[in-house]
Amino acid sequence: MKIAFVASEVVPFAKTGGLADVAGSLPKEIKEFGHDIKVFMPKYFSVDEKRFGLEYISWIGSIPIRVSGRSLDVHFHKGYLPNSRVEIYFIDYPRFFHRHTIYTNDIDEDERFILFSKAVIELIQKLKWKPDIVHLNDWQTGLIPLLIKDNYSWDKIFNKTATVFTIHNIGYQGSFPKETLYKAEINPRFFESPGQVEHEGKLNFLKAGISFTDIITTVSETYARELLLPEYSFGMHHVLNYRSEDFYGILNGIDYNIWNPETDKHIPHNYSIKDLSGKLENKKELLKHFGLAFNGNIPVIAVISRLAVQKGFDILLSSMEYLMSLNFQLVLLGSGEYEYESAFNALANKYSHKFGIYVGYNNDLSHLIEAGADMFLMPSHYEPCGLNQIYSLKYGTVPIVRKTGGLADTVKDWDEMSALGKDTGNGYSFTDYNGYALTNAVERSIRDFHNKPVWKKIQTNGMNEDFSWKRSAEKYINLYKKASRK
């Protein structure tokens, strides 16, 4: 099959979250199965041509792309996903994509991704490459199924093309005033007919994707079920229920070439399931990094996260005073909403002997934390898939999570499994979204940390789990086939 994989962020070129990790690894895995897959993304300021060996596509030169009635000259570059033969094409329009951040609140945010969407379609035309599947991701690409089915339906190149649309996080929808319709040249009748692209009086890119794509997926089975409920869907449950027969959950895999304690180049001491002594050495390094004292009997609990309400920081903050009375050390790496940054900074000052914080984005440090911490806390309100708990399992860093979305699909509560007579638990989880349930799970984990044989078993269960991409890639390929048949 020929597959165009379209995403607004791709590791290692640009990343704000899990979507970039998926876009950087899933296409390689699909290529391994013998399919012809090409990736498409915007060329942001941060995409360094020299470093990544990108080539300007001179035979194409520029293509005029119409946005808001103006013709904008877009250029293209080509490269490869690292360590692979997967081609990646960059849509180059500096006036839109050379900004301080990947996503903005600028008034032309709609135009940026209208341009991206149309440029991807017109580049495919120019390449004379007839895709069987166009795989879209999140709201930034949500208009593409409709554009292909309507605006570009005259082009025979797309007459056998099916689309798959993956929701990585329903909290971000790309909602713009009705005028955006005209900027994108979308036929207003799609806005008028109820429930297709309009939501609460606005043009909703995500809803357009859900309405017009052949198959919809999201990044875990539990999240797929949750999205049918008003509580989790941010208003999209009606359209998702309407399309529920074409809606699937596929858990993300992780790239064990990057996230593997045996080979991780970012950590000072590699280790494996057979010999965890390196993990203890990493713990010493980690505590040194944060200026905290090492004591083998005191567990270190870690948090690495965007500091956003989605991630459960309201219930964590409300429990902090109590948690700080318990005997553990806390390290937190994150950046995001100002109110959380300042609240955690203040707490780290107050409890400087046991709470270390790094506000910002730091990839090296995230590896050291995974390697050095004893537990990993992820109390998310909702979590489409979540990656850090899966990394944690591999690193023998026992996850403590709220039972939602992908967290529910990857973490098995030790006590819950024990009650069933099984010793297969790999972490701790709690259901109720409140500080009491959270601290209860933390306290259970601290209790077991001091029971060495039990702790070793929980760590080993986690390290033995396999969440590599291969299985998930096979599921995507099956859905591609299903979409093609539709």
Ligand code: ADP
């Ligand atoms: P989301 O995509 O909702 O942010 P995920 O758990 O799916 O959450 O993915 C988050 C990714 O971003 C992980 O790879 C995580 O390690 C990384 N990450 C988040 N915050 C930071 C940070 N401050 N520094 C380094 N890496 C971070």
